[in-house]
Amino acid sequence: MSEEKKITLIIERQDSPESAPYEETFEVPYRENMNVISALMEIRRNPVNAKGEATTPVFWDMNCLEEVCGACSMIINGKARQSCTALVDQLEQPIRLAPMSTFPITRDLAVDRSRMFDSLKRVKAWVPIDGTYDLGPGPRMAESKRQWAYELSKCMTCGVCLEACPNVNSKSDFIGPAAISQVRLFNSHPTGEMNKSERLETVMGDGGIMGCGNAQNCVQSCPKGIPLTTSLAAIYRDTAIESFKSFFGSDNKL
Amino acid sequence: MAGNRDYINRRIHSLLGVIPIGLFLIQHLTVNFFATRGPEAFNAAAHFMESLPYRYVLELFVIFLPILFHGIYGVYIAFTAKHNVSNYGYFRNWMFMLQRYTGVITLIFIAWHVWETRIAIGLGWVDLNYQLMENILTNPFFFWFYVVGVVSTTFHFANGLWSFFVSWGITMTPRSQRIMTYVSIIVFLAVSYVGVRTLFTFAYGI
Ligand code: SF4
Ligand code: FES
Numbered sequence: 001m002s003e004e005k006k007i008t009l010i011i012e013r014q015d016s017p018e019s020a021p022y023e024e025t026f027e028v029p030y031r032e033n034m035n036v037i038s039a040l041m042e043i044r045r046n047p048v049n050a051k052g053e054a055t056t057p058v059f060w061d062m063n064c065l066e067e068v069c070g071a072c073s074m075i076i077n078g079k080a081r082q083s084c085t086a087l088v089d090q091l092e093q094p095i096r097l098a099p100m101s102t103f104p105i106t107r108d109l110a111v112d113r114s115r116m117f118d119s120l121k122r123v124k125a126w127v128p129i130d131g132t133y134d135l136g137p138g139p140r141m142a143e144s145k146r147q148w149a150y151e152l153s154k155c156m157t158c159g160v161c162l163e164a165c166p167n168v169n170s171k172s173d174f175i176g177p178a179a180i181s182q183v184r185l186f187n188s189h190p191t192g193e194m195n196k197s198e199r200l201e202t203v204m205g206d207g208g209i210m211g212c213g214n215a216q217n218c219v220q221s222c223p224k225g226i227p228l229t230t231s232l233a234a235i236y237r238d239t240a241i242e243s244f245k246s247f248f249g250s251d252n253k254l
Numbered sequence: 255m256a257g258n259r260d261y262i263n264r265r266i267h268s269l270l271g272v273i274p275i276g277l278f279l280i281q282h283l284t285v286n287f288f289a290t291r292g293p294e295a296f297n298a299a300a301h302f303m304e305s306l307p308y309r310y311v312l313e314l315f316v317i318f319l320p321i322l323f324h325g326i327y328g329v330y331i332a333f334t335a336k337h338n339v340s341n342y343g344y345f346r347n348w349m350f351m352l353q354r355y356t357g358v359i360t361l362i363f364i365a366w367h368v369w370e371t372r373i374a375i376g377l378g379w380v381d382l383n384y385q386l387m388e389n390i391l392t393n394p395f396f397f398w399f400y401v402v403g404v405v406s407t408t409f410h411f412a413n414g415l416w417s418f419f420v421s422w423g424i425t426m427t428p429r430s431q432r433i434m435t436y437v438s439i440i441v442f443l444a445v446s447y448v449g450v451r452t453l454f455t456f457a458y459g460i
Binding site for chain 1: 258260261264265331333334335336337338340341342344346347349350351416417420421422423424425426427428431
């Protein structure tokens with residue numbers, strides 16, 4: 001009988017946010033239709049590395065297991081993507097896993113994406129409708145607009161586009177393509193549009209649209225196929241117009 | 255004006271790259287191209303440029319100050335990137351990296367070129383004529399230094415024109431950006447030809 005087929009994983013690990021990273025190799029028995037997460041679960045069940053030594057189980061983050069939550073993002077063979085949809089059969093062996101270095105590492109493959117949620121708060125990525133009385137129904141949205149806006153709304157804040165961007169790093173404060181695209185989404189909403197200037201002014205500040213250098217890795221990497229570079233160009237256009245309006249004056253500005 | 259200092263600096267940086275620096279580049283290479291019609295034609299064209307009215311004002315506001323701002327702020331921009339073409343080897347990512355590399359090369363080249371020509375002329379060390387460039391470019395090292403410098407400049411200009419169209423919100427759709435990529439390639443080839451052709455004339459008289 002032939003030997004049991006195994007797959008090899010080389011994992012960049014880190015025990016705590018401050019400790020030094022190290023590499024550890026694992027061999028796990030192959031099963032059909034495995035994905036990276038099921039391989040990691042195998043390590044968790046039997047935390048023994050390739051040298052046969054007992055070790056701590058590899059830690060990672062996950063939730064939906066169907067590429068809608070974004071929690072399981074990591075670097076797989078050099079590129080950032082979701083581990084739940086990374087099928088072992090389609091990956092080159094050995095499989096190299098590493099945490100997304102753009103974010104603070106909490107442990108092993110798990111990172112803290114708080115900065116993305118903070119950016120969404122900064123740009124007011126919502127439609128404010130709260131008040132002390134009923135505002136009544138809002139205006140309707142054109143179907144043609146609704147269609148592309150829906151695409152933008154698919155963002156799951158996974159962080160892949162930030163990881164792929166050469167301008168999101170420790171030397172720059174660029175908030176990344178995801179939040180900028182959300183500015184476009186909420187500015188396109190007929191009610192959200194009422195705060196358009198406010199959102200634009202935020203991305204005309206620190207870490208805003210000018211951090212973009214048009215490397216366009218984001219649009220190539222986004223698992224949801226969001227037209228990020230179109231959003232970035234749209235915000236480039238809107239902020240240029242906003243600058244003119246606020247300098248030369250307009251109906252909406254003093 | 256809305257937006258903070260960084261925002262305004264970036265906008266100025268992007269604008270200056272095309273207006274006036276890009277326009278000056280085209281004009282400069284065009285005037286130099288007279289060299290291909292012989293030393294007299296070049297000397298006449300250079301003399302015309304030299305005797306423009308309020309020349310120092312033009313030089314200061316159309317050439318030196320814009321280039322200084324664009325160059326110094328550009329170096330700062332170049333060093334805030336963390337290149338990753340080995341993992342994300344897409345065309346635009348390569349262009350992004352080359353834009354930063356050629357920016358630095360171009361700055362070094364221009365600094366040397368201005369020193370050797372405009373400043374040396376201003377200090378009365380040399381005279382502005384065909385002979386000056388011929389002397390510089392018949393040296394093989396400087397010939398290749400100039401070829402690299404000119405091609406790096408034209409690349410930086412052509413690719414910069416592409417990002418200029420995005421940064422000012424003109425090309426938004428992937429299709430318009432792709433067509434602009436083709437346009438920028440043609441601009442790169444055409445302007446490089448004009449520049450390098452002139453260098454060959456000075457160096458080899460052909
Ligand atoms: S835009 Fe795409 S890659 Fe970026 S966070 Fe959203 S889903 Fe992830
Ligand atoms: S677990 Fe939710 S995207 Fe992978």
